[in-house]
Amino acid sequence: MSYSPRSRTVMSCSLLVASVAAGATACSGGPDGHPLSAKPYDAASQITFNGTAGTAKANPEKPLEIIARSKDGRITDVTAADAAGRYVAGELSADGAWWHSIAPLAAGARYTVKVSTEDEDGAPGLRMLTFETAPAKRGLKVSFGPEPGKYGVGQPVTAKLNAPVKGAAARAVVERGLKVSSSPAVEGSWHWVDSKTLHFRPKDFWPANASVKVRSNLDGIKVANKLYGAPAKPLEISIGDRIEAITDAGSHQMTVKRNGKVINTIPVTTGKPGFSTRNGVKVVLGKEYFVRMRGTSIGIPAGSADSYDLPVYYATRVTLSGEYVHAAPWSVGSQGAANVSHGCTGMSTSNAEWFYDTVRQGDIVRVVNSEGETMAPFGNGFGDWNLPWNKWRRGSALMAGTSDGRSPVDAARLRPEV
Structure with missing residues (x-):
């Protein structure tokens, strides 16, 4: 110049x-x-x-x-x-x-x-x-998630910090240094979940078959008083087909789509009164072929009318607190007709096996017409998509700023709900 x-x-x-x-x-x-x-x-x-x-x-x-x-x-x-x-x-x-x-x-x-x-x-x-210049005595380390691999279109990118960052100015420095790019390109934003955790999601879901790259430019950059960015390992993930399962708790049917086309309709049962399944968009967190589910894990006293202790197969987890889509052969007579579970979505063993084999981590499971509350955005898995885009952007220090000292989100306990 x-x-x-x-x-x-x-x-x-x-x-x-x-x-x-x-x-x-x-x-x-x-x-x-x-x-x-x-x-x-x-x-x-x-x-x-x-x-x-x-x-x-x-x-x-x-x-x-x-x-x-x-x-x-x-x-x-x-x-x-x-x-x-x-x-x-x-x-x-x-x-x-x-x-x-x-x-x-x-x-x-x-x-x-x-x-x-x-x-x-x-x-x-x-x-x-x-x-x-002299090296920093305090380094802000960033760990990106998820692990490298292929995910569904609902998978958020996460950034975990080793030290809390408070104040809009310091948070803006961090956000400017965390770069997310995708092909095809999308509009997206970081959101501060708490002082040590950020999530990144697009305005809409990731495009099917996209590639996503995440990196940090914070190395050596001053973030706050005597706190400087440290080197960070970049991340690359790929996105698969758009798989979306819509569970209608009112009609007791799950409709599964791939790239907008219906590929299966499954009779299901969801949470009964007092244990209603959460509404909203959930993201597949993982799959477990076998899970032992006990009512005591969600506060149901042993020996009570609602108590249970069951071997469960083809369990696809959608919340940290233990909500699954899984095989429920004991309730086949109610599937497609009534809601009798303790919060999970139950189906026949053959349908659960098909669902288990079809979905991957990051795929979308949307529940509608349930008597339950809407899944919280944070603290129980990835409810990120339940925040409207304008509210999501308010969680960015670059867009609208965030209040200082936001309380961290407490991690939910790992409890199965059948």
Whole structure:
């Protein structure tokens, strides 16, 4: 970026530090003899800077300053960038006598600074400076989820932090550094679940057969007081067909679609009064061929009328608290006609086996027309899709900000509900 003599404010874009490196050589003038056609002279004697020399590491908390030594010359431009290509924002005084950074430097980074000058005759000068910043003493680590693999269109991306981040400004820094891209491209946003957890989801579900890449650019970036981003392992996942199971608790039928086309209709039973199945969109969390389900795990006293202790097969989990879609051979007579379960969606063994073999983690299970409440967005699996898009965006520090000190969501207990 270059500036005319009338332009005195420089805005670079990222981070910096320095130790003097080799500069350019001076030259008398170009073929036409005009000073501006000359190769830049070495401006080492024309400027001073507050960087470090030798093997010393600069303090990333300290701004970088470049000062013109004499009134016979001035600074015309400064650019500073680290080895990752991240530029440092800065300001140049109107008289060209002083430039300073206005954005924090990265910790543990190597910077290159290019200083352009001109003398009283307008001849251009140039000086290149390099330096390194000291590594951070506190690193903010990010772990992305889920594990690499293929998932359904409802699978959110998660980011777990090793330290709490509070305050809209610090959270905005984190969000800017967490990059999610997909092919095909989608509109999406991060949402702060609590001070150490973020979820990313598109406005709508992921496109079928999409590829998703997640990475962090926070390494070395200042997040909060003496807290800097640490390196993070990137994540790549793929998305399969759009599989969506719609359970109508009123008609006692489940309709399963693949890419919008109905592929099966299954008679089911859902939660009876007092144990009504939650409405809303749920995401398949995993599959278990065999689960031992006991009523005591959800607070039903042993020996009571509602007590149970059953071997359950082809169990597809949709909540952390133990809601499944599973085989329920004991209730086949009620399937398609009445709701008699303790919250799970029951079906015949053959239908449960088909469902178990058809769906994968991240697929959508939507319950409608139940007497139960709507599944909470967080704390019991992935109810993320039960937040309307405008409310989801309010959980982003970049979109609408979040309140400080939001209480973490308590993890639900792993309880089977049959």
